[in-house]
Amino acid sequence: MFSKITTRLFSPRALLTALLGLTALLGLAAAPAQAQQGTWPVHVWADQVRVRTCDGTSCGLATTEQLTDVTVQAICQRWGGYVSDGPYYNHYWVEVITPHGTVGWVSAVYVSGGNNDEPVPALPEDSDCR
Template identity: 70%
Template sequence: MTRMFSLRALCATLLGLTAALGLMAAPAQADIKTSTVHIWASQVRVRECSNTSCGLASQERLTNVNVQAFCQRWDGRVSDGPYYNHYWVEIVTPGGWLGWVSAVYVSGGSNDGPVPGVPVETNSGPVYCEYP
């Protein structure tokens, strides 16, 4: 009888610890903040990362549309006529794909300037673009 109680007590303790550790291991969910940005150009391709050397995140081509932006980072330079920029903006497309577009095609910025209202990733700051 003593042995059965000890086994039950051990199982209950292990189950309790597993549950407690499982709850403690779950990271706190941060509020994801987005900004609405406008893609002004026609047929803008969405990339898997912040460079033209990256593959396409989807077959969507964005034209004169508002999208949700998470953050932006400095990477490969894109130029289109008199416009140029090293910033890339992480967005969700109207079709629901996560990807990157050059800031050249986002309204409101300036040549080699970040898009206003969208957090900028820095090496020393609190903003980190979660997806490469």
């Protein structure tokens, strides 16, 4: 007959700690979103929202990254080019920091909390955000 011998090299807690350390070292874990000073969280509710270099649809894209149902950090907002999507319309644009760190502009049409052609509540307005 064989006797069962169990060898325990690591406790479950030590193994978990080692795996988390290795994951962080290799950069495999997503870093938690950090709010920057002078920014406010806003929720972009729509799918595949483009981030522009300025406050209008005639502006180029700031990144190929598109925002879909995500909370991002906003810097400010200002009156810009008109955008409509279904029953929603607005002239306000919000300067945001994307999850990948790009600074650019999205129409307030796609930011939760505002009304048609009004600024996003609680977000500073500035005619010269940058």
